[in-house]
Amino acid sequence: MVWTIKMDEKKNNQEEKESIEEKAPQKTTEEEKGKEMEEEQGKEDAEAEEIVEVPEEENSGFVRVSEEWKPRSRLGKAVATGKIRDINIILDNGMKILEAEIIDQLLPNLDSELLLVGQSKGKFGGGQRRVFKQTQKKTNEGNKPKFSTIVIIGNHNGIIGIGKGKSKETVPAREKATRNAKLNIIKIVRGCGSWECGCGEPHSLPFKVSGKVGSSKITLIPAPKGTGLIVEPEIAKILKMAGIKDAWSRTEGQTKTKTNMIYACFEALKELTRMKINPQLKREISITEGSITEESEKEAVEE
Numbered sequence: 001m002v003w004t005i006k007m008d009e010k011k012n013n014q015e016e017k018e019s020i021e022e023k024a025p026q027k028t029t030e031e032e033k034g035k036e037m038e039e040e041q042g043k044e045d046a047e048a049e050e051i052v053e054v055p056e057e058e059n060s061g062f063v064r065v066s067e068e069w070k071p072r073s074r075l076g077k078a079v080a081t082g083k084i085r086d087i088n089i090i091l092d093n094g095m096k097i098l099e100a101e102i103i104d105q106l107l108p109n110l111d112s113e114l115l116l117v118g119q120s121k122g123k124f125g126g127g128q129r130r131v132f133k134q135t136q137k138k139t140n141e142g143n144k145p146k147f148s149t150i151v152i153i154g155n156h157n158g159i160i161g162i163g164k165g166k167s168k169e170t171v172p173a174r175e176k177a178t179r180n181a182k183l184n185i186i187k188i189v190r191g192c193g194s195w196e197c198g199c200g201e202p203h204s205l206p207f208k209v210s211g212k213v214g215s216s217k218i219t220l221i222p223a224p225k226g227t228g229l230i231v232e233p234e235i236a237k238i239l240k241m242a243g244i245k246d247a248w249s250r251t252e253g254q255t256k257t258k259t260n261m262i263y264a265c266f267e268a269l270k271e272l273t274r275m276k277i278n279p280q281l282k283r284e285i286s287i288t289e290g291s292i293t294e295e296s297e298k299e300a301v302e303e
Helices: 002-050 074-080 087-092 100-106 170-183 233-242 258-274 279-285 294-302
Strands: 111-114 133-139 142-154 159-167 185-187 209-213 216-222 247-252
Touching: 074 100, 087 100, 087 185, 100 170, 111 170, 111 233, 142 170, 142 233, 159 170, 159 233, 159 258, 170 185, 185 258, 209 258, 216 258, 233 258
Parallel strands: none
Antiparallel strands: 111 142, 133 142, 142 159, 159 185, 209 216, 216 247
């Protein structure tokens, strides 16, 4: 009897030890989880403190457009922290813009306009011009329509961008086109390149340029002050958005294809910045690149 009682006591002691050992790691795991949570919160607080804040004195004209924007590219982070505040730095160095919010940050007051690239239904092809170009695919389930549009953005002062968007509905197509236009933004060169004019103001083109897409080719020719934009209506919208007030044009090929004509005009404007210009000629024709500010006007007057 004594022997059996001692064996029962040993079993009970072993069971108590095992239960204590099982409970002990649970407490340690709970403590470890608590420590991990505290470490994560500490890291988040440290990251929040590491964000560079630009002082108010140096932050003149720099305003964050949207607090929800979280930049992913290196250029976006530099713009968000205030290291880059001028669009000319990006365009002159050939940096690729991957986020439309960069343009919203640096150029918040851009204007946008939709171009008439489509046509509504009408008898004998006489439908009214419209903003959206509709195409549809024939399937066993029925017709699947899609809408495409082209948007131009600019500041009427040497900055312009163009983009195309396509979607099953009109609103997403317009938003895509606007976003693509911000990613394809460029600055152009303006001047007074007409031999009939010597006003010294950058109201026209500095020289003749041409662009070609598909079979559509357009040549932009500088015109004297007061001539206006003697070009196709959709091309006139592009030139006006870029800040060109006087110009002639000559077109070749299939000009009815509006999409190709529009992109041919955009290619012609790109040629303005690719040309190498003699510094002496810059003064004679008053060539200016990009936007004209008060400081640049003062420098031109002093020269």
